[in-house]
Amino acid sequence: MKIVLIGGSTSSMTVAARLRRLHADWEIIVYQKESYVSFGACGLPYYLGKHFDDYQRMLVRSIEDFAKANIQIKPSTKVTKIDPNKKTIYFETSDGQQNTDTYDQLFIGVGAEPVMPKIPGIEAPNVFPFTRLEDAFGLKKLLPKVKKVSIIGSGFIGLETVEALGNLGYEISLIEAQPRLMARVFDQEMTELIDEELSLKNIRVFNNDSLVEIVTDDQGQAIKLKLASGQEVETDAVIMAIGIRPATHFLKNTDLEMINNGALVVDRRGSTNLKDIWSCGDCATSLNRVTGKNDYLALATVARKFAKVVANNMSGLKTQYAGQLQTAIIKVFDLECARTGLSEAEAKAYGYDFKSLIIKDKDRTDYVKHQKPLTLKVIMDKKSQTLIGAQIVGYNSAILRIDALIPLIWSRTKVDNELEQLDLPYAPPFSRPVDIINIALSKLAASLEEG
Known part of the structure; x- marks a missing residue:
């Protein structure tokens, strides 16, 4: 049996490790566009906040660790499309070479990618998405040279980064397009308490206001934000944390069923609508245990638990994902x-x-x-x-x-x-x-x- 996994995310690597424990003789190959696997992005704000210095602590297992278990990792290799009828994937290596590979069963665990609005100035070198190690490295290098940091979006990563940099003494401006912070997570009675805490910590909060332009200087560096309300915010660095979406754009020309945001629709086994193609994690739906309906919930806890279920089913062991409750927790100062x-x-x-x-x-x-x-x-x-x-x-x-x-x-x-x-x-x-x-x-x- 030949298993191909696309993506080196938590879900993919959990599936790969579980399959290896179940089947010592199966061929397992992981294609990963980054140079590393098993990256825990939840650690990014704390890495910036100097809770630890060694970035490798955010890597659960290394490529070398997986190699010892006879799991092949193809790093810096981007899968560009798949052909389910031929059970073939098409990929491109970092040096531009293109090739194909075949599979008996395919797992898609590409995770999610940051949403970056198409506005003037978004390409400035001191404007960062915040989902990858490379983003953290760039920010780490820049931060000693700046005083004012603007964070766009008040989700988990956004607020945790506000705390991390606020505790280091930076002047923080938080811009949120919704009428209140974390509106999709907590009800108003709770978000009002978050507002009060941020006010006590001297964080400038712009609720119900969206970023429309990033003004740059002669060197192309971001120096000011223009908001929809007409307000302007001076800045030395910008962190974009307005949200994520499933990184499934390369699958659009297939018959794989997706919801509006591009998440793959899977059943409680992790099976897609196409035979021998499986998925879970930040690029797929999962069962909401309360409503009994499929939701999109990008949490590592969901990905890891569901991945074990998927691996069992790929092995012929009948298991069903019990569902998630959208359980989440956050510390804000x-x-x-x-x-x-x-x-x-x-x-x-x-x-x-x-x-x-x-x-x-x-x-x-x-x-x-x-x-x-x-x-x-x-x-x-x-x-x-x-x-x-x-x-x-x-x-x-x-x-x-x-x-x-x-x-x-x-x-x-x-x-x-x-x-x-x-x-x-x-x-x-x-x-x-x-x-x-x-x-x-x-x-x-x-x-x-x-x-």
Whole structure:
């Protein structure tokens, strides 16, 4: 059996490693456009923020490591198209040579690429996308020479980079086209707390405003941003973090089914609509466990778990992906935020008849030092009487309470008077005698009794 994998992403390399453990004699070849594989882009803000100096700590395994397992890596090699009927891929090496290869089964794990708007000045050398090692190297070299950094987009990477560079003393301007920060992730009650934290840290935030032009000097360097509102922002460097899209453009002339953003549609086995072609990760859809529908969710946690399922099915072992809850967590300076399941906005969009509650409390007892506020939002489907979403914002790792709510949503546990008695731990440095989760569950149970 000959397996070809396109892309050296988390999903591809997890599939390759799993297949090798299952089949010592299979031929496994990975074509990767970069010179490295198994890159964890989540580490980029922390690399910039000087949490560590060795960039190789973001590489889970090296090409040499995979070679020891008899997994062939073809680095700096770009696959330009595939022919599913002939089971053939077409590729180009870094020196311009073009060639083909054949496969018995094909896995597509090309991940995602940054969205770069077509505006004047976007090609300036001090304007960086922020998804690759090369981007980090360029920024690392430039940062000692600059004071003002503009970050476009307030997703996970954008906000984590705001924190990383803000802590190093840079003057940060954050531009977000949506009316509020992280609007696709958290509901308004939570994003308002993020706004407050950024204000305390002297971060300039431009909500509901988009970048329309990057003004450059005589040397072609970006020096100013022009926004749709007419405001102008002086800058020494620009980091583009407005979003990503599946890097599947080379597949457009095939019959592979995709959603609007180019993500490959796969079933719960990771199979595409074409025989012997598989995919998962940042270039494919995945099952939302709450709604039962296919979503696009670019998270390494999803990619890694789904990849093991795909490898099993490529081997003939019948396994299904159980789904994801869109669970995510982020730290913004001292503030910490987590979510799981559906947001209120998503629940409305999917047509749920739901009950939502906001509970504001403290994270520990009054007489213990460093007590901080804690805000919890829970969302319950009235029809099934189960939790379908939760969000929590606080400090001191108190938001890890989300871990107690995830299993309730995952297992579709019914909210009732018994569940409100959930036996959560208590000690003064960690919590209060009646935890915020118990309070929320009690109020939800009471609302059901009231009808």
